[in-house]
Amino acid sequence: MTMLVRIWGCRGSLPVATNTSKLRVRLIAALQAARWKTLGSKEEIIRFMDAELDFSVTHSFGGNTACVEIESGGSDYVACDLGSGAREFGNRALAAANPGKSDTFHFFVSHLHWDHIMGFPFFAPAYVAGNRIRIYGCHPNLAEGFVRQQRAPHFPVQLSQMAADIQFVQLEAGVSAEIAGFSVTPKLQQHSGDSYGYRFEQSGKSIVYSTDSEHKLEQTEHTRAFVEFFRDADLVLFDAMYSLTDTISVKEDWGHSSNIVGVELCQMAGAKHLCLFHHEPIYEDEQLETLWRDSQRLEEITRSGQPLRISSAFDGMEILV
Numbered sequence: 001m002t003m004l005v006r007i008w009g010c011r012g013s014l015p016v017a018t019n020t021s022k023l024r025v026r027l028i029a030a031l032q033a034a035r036w037k038t039l040g041s042k043e044e045i046i047r048f049m050d051a052e053l054d055f056s057v058t059h060s061f062g063g064n065t066a067c068v069e070i071e072s073g074g075s076d077y078v079a080c081d082l083g084s085g086a087r088e089f090g091n092r093a094l095a096a097a098n099p100g101k102s103d104t105f106h107f108f109v110s111h112l113h114w115d116h117i118m119g120f121p122f123f124a125p126a127y128v129a130g131n132r133i134r135i136y137g138c139h140p141n142l143a144e145g146f147v148r149q150q151r152a153p154h155f156p157v158q159l160s161q162m163a164a165d166i167q168f169v170q171l172e173a174g175v176s177a178e179i180a181g182f183s184v185t186p187k188l189q190q191h192s193g194d195s196y197g198y199r200f201e202q203s204g205k206s207i208v209y210s211t212d213s214e215h216k217l218e219q220t221e222h223t224r225a226f227v228e229f230f231r232d233a234d235l236v237l238f239d240a241m242y243s244l245t246d247t248i249s250v251k252e253d254w255g256h257s258s259n260i261v262g263v264e265l266c267q268m269a270g271a272k273h274l275c276l277f278h279h280e281p282i283y284e285d286e287q288l289e290t291l292w293r294d295s296q297r298l299e300e301i302t303r304s305g306q307p308l309r310i311s312s313a314f315d316g317m318e319i320l321v
Contacts, residue, residue, distance in 0.1 A: 001203035003237060003321040004071040009064030009085020010313035012212075012241045012256070012278040013115050016063040022284070029057050055284040055292075062315025064088065065115040066211060067279060068237060072202055076104040076180045080198060080209040080237075082135075085315065086119030094124045102130035106180045109137040110212055111195040112145035120146060121155050131164040136179070138186050138196045143168040171196075185230050190214035190222070191255035199229060205321055206232070208271075209307050211239040211278045215257045217264065230269035234321045237313065238262040240276040240291070259295040266308055267299070273309040275319065288312060 009015075013017040033053055039045045039160030049058045072078070077093060079086075097103060103125060109117055125131045135142065146168070150159045159166065171177060173196060176185040188194060190213060197210035208230055217223050230236050241256040259276055266274045276295065279288055292312035299308050311319070 001072075003205060003207065004201065005207060005237075005319040005321060006069040006071065007062075007085075007313045007315060007317040007319075008067040008069060008089040008231075009081075009083045009119070009315060010061065010068075010277050010279055010317075011063055011065050011083075011115075011281055012239075013065070013281050015065050015084045015115075016281045018060060018063070020273075024150050026057050029053075033057075054286075054289060055290040058312060059285070061279055061285050061288045061312065064315050065118065066110070067119060068098075068209060070182075070200060070207060072181060076106055078106045078108075078180050078182065078200075079106045081110055081116045081211075082107055082118075082123065083116050084119045084122075084304070087122040088315075090123040090125050090192065094128070097125075097128075102128075102132065104132040104180075105134070107135045108186075108198045108209070109135060109139075109142065109146065110189075110197065110209070111137075111191060111193060112139055112142070112252045113193070113212070113250065114149070114179045116212070117146060117149060121150050121157065124264045126162045126164045126166065128217075129163040133164050133166045134169055135166070136169045138171050138173050138182075139194065140170070142170065151295040176297045187225075190215070192304070195255070197229065199233070205234045207321060208233045208236045210236065212255055213239050213257060214255045215218065215265065217261060223244070223265070223268075226265055230265055230271050233266075233269065233271045233273075235273045235275060235319060236262075236266055236269075236271050237275045238266070238277040241278045243291075259291055263295055263298050263302070263310070267302065267304070270305065271308065271320070272306070273311070273321075276312040277312070 064085035067083050067085030069079045083182050171186050173186045173188045185199045186196045195212040200207045237259045240259040240262050252279040296312050
């Protein structure tokens with residue numbers, strides 16, 4: 001049994017966009033590296049790009065805010081959060097839809113901060129009659145958050161005017177629920193207004209989605225609880241928004257974590273794959289690549305058991321679990 005995790009958005013706080021000057025810098029770097037090469041075919045160019053250019057030259061980590069799809073072979077769609085990445089997710093789902101057939105979407109919302117729900121008004125399947133959308137969360141005002149962001153003067157289409165069958169489903173932290181073929185367990189996290197992580201289990205495999213969560217490792221009970229939440233997970237999507245220095249100084253108690261803490265928690269939990277997530281919007285791709293490579297080196301020098309694979313999320317990324 002395999003699952004496919006698809007990243008539609010991985011930035012934190014607000015969407016970001018590239019610009020012409022940034023693209024020119026990448027093009028110059030690529031052309032300089034290729035100036036003595038003989039690249040006569042598309043295949044040769046691709047091999048050169050993959051083998052000799054930095055990731056941040058050939059790729060972008062993207063600019064959409066949080067939306068992560070989990071595909072397990074079932075007929076329903078399952079995803080976490082409805083940030084701006086939900087627009088592209090919805091367009092892809094709509095393009096794949098069979099004429100005359102309705103679809104069901106299950107969304108698990110970490111919290112109601114705008115960057116995690118702002119994509120829903122632009123989620124095209126919500127405007128298609130017959131589609132079913134179930135939005136799950138632990139906040140008592142879950143529905144209110146979505147209704148308010150589409151109320152005038154903020155948006156021209158109210159949620160009640162969307163054609164799909166939209167329902168909000170209350171979950172309870174620490175209580176597992178069977179949904180769309182998964183056993184889903186929410187967990188309360190440290191974040192302003194509360195945030196909830198989700199552990200998805202199916203056929204002996206597990207994926208943890210844990211963003212907008214602050215961790216202070218000196219808090220023994222808190223650390224122990226999250227080590228158990230991450231225990232033996234095949235994949236942990238982890239809020240690594242800040243540097244360790246920021247999390248213990250100017251941005252302490254801002255509700256986010258660091259790549260360093262992510263490595264430590266996943267090592268203690270025996271997780272197999274850590275994916276750095278919820279990227280700081282002011283970080284350029286070069287900075288995010290450096291953070292990723294530094295995380296890999298940290299894992300190598302502190303490893304005491306099985307290797308921990310470390311990747312860094314980017315828009316369009318696909319991870320087989």
